[in-house]
Amino acid sequence: MSRIQSDVMRELLKVYFIAGSVNGKKDLVSIVEEAIDGGVTLFQYREKGNGALTGDAKYELAKRVQELCKRKNIPFIVNDDVDLALELDADGVHIGQEDEAAASVREKIGDKILGISVHTLEQAQKAAAQGADYFGVGPIFSTQSKADARDAQGTALIELFKNHKIETPIVAIGGITAENTPPIIKAGADGVSVISAISQADSVYEAAKKLKEAVFQTV
Numbered sequence: 650m651s652r653i654q655s656d657v658m659r660e661l662l663k664v665y666f667i668a669g670s671v672n673g674k675k676d677l678v679s680i681v682e683e684a685i686d687g688g689v690t691l692f693q694y695r696e697k698g699n700g701a702l703t704g705d706a707k708y709e710l711a712k713r714v715q716e717l718c719k720r721k722n723i724p725f726i727v728n729d730d731v732d733l734a735l736e737l738d739a740d741g742v743h744i745g746q747e748d749e750a751a752a753s754v755r756e757k758i759g760d761k762i763l764g765i766s767v768h769t770l771e772q773a774q775k776a777a778a779q780g781a782d783y784f785g786v787g788p789i790f791s792t793q794s795k796a797d798a799r800d801a802q803g804t805a806l807i808e809l810f811k812n813h814k815i816e817t818p819i820v821a822i823g824g825i826t827a828e829n830t831p832p833i834i835k836a837g838a839d840g841v842s843v844i845s846a847i848s849q850a851d852s853v854y855e856a857a858k859k860l861k862e863a864v865f866q867t868v
């Protein structure tokens with residue numbers, strides 16, 4: 650296996666759904682199935698926040714969601730927990746600046762997908778040098794999903810990266826909805842990632858479908 654091509658990565662990032670057991674109104678497997686049927690292109694298992702699962706319960710749920718993603722041909726990414734990603738043979742991991750160093754994660758995961766949250770041009774340049782396959786950039790708008798989120802930054806950082814000819818695929822995150830997606834894509838993001846806009850929707854299927862339309866209708 651070799652590292653993912655950036656044009657393939659850009660396609661996967663179009664509608665990137667992120668969720669764990671605490672984010673939805675019903676069981677995670679049903680939510681993820683509906684989201685994928687609605688048009689989600691990539692899934693990240695992020696088990697975080699009050700009441701988040703740990704240990705065997707976390708492993709069992711992750712395995713069930715991974716099996717669903719396999720059936721639906723959607724890559725399965727694990728947030729933060731590199732050991733869990735390796736145990737499951739997940740398709741990749743996503744890490745933040747305060748998680749394990751990117752170089753050592755790349756060492757452990759081989760050619761799997763490595764996503765890194767970046768908040769400055771310097772962090773982006775460093776992350777690219779350490780083998781990031783994509784950047785998570787945000788929060789674009791204020792978010793309810795991350796207790797320790799930084800201040801909302803709008804699309805400024807996406808535009809800065811594009812002006813500096815950063816080649817690494819970029820997915821925006823933070824308070825994103827179908828309504829506020831067009832300017833994010835226009836600013837140069839390859840896709841949008843969401844938690845609540847899909848996981849908290851009355852119709853998960855419709856929310857995913859609307860988000861996909863918002864991304865693909867923005868030229």
Ligand SMILES: C=C1C=NC(C(F)(F)F)=NC1=N
Nearest residue numbers: 728743766784785820822842
């Ligand atoms: C904190 C995060 C920031 N960005 C992303 C992603 F959208 F995948 F890039 N995932 C996270 N868990």
Ligand SMILES: [Mg+2]
Nearest residue numbers: 729744745748
């Ligand atoms: Mg993290």
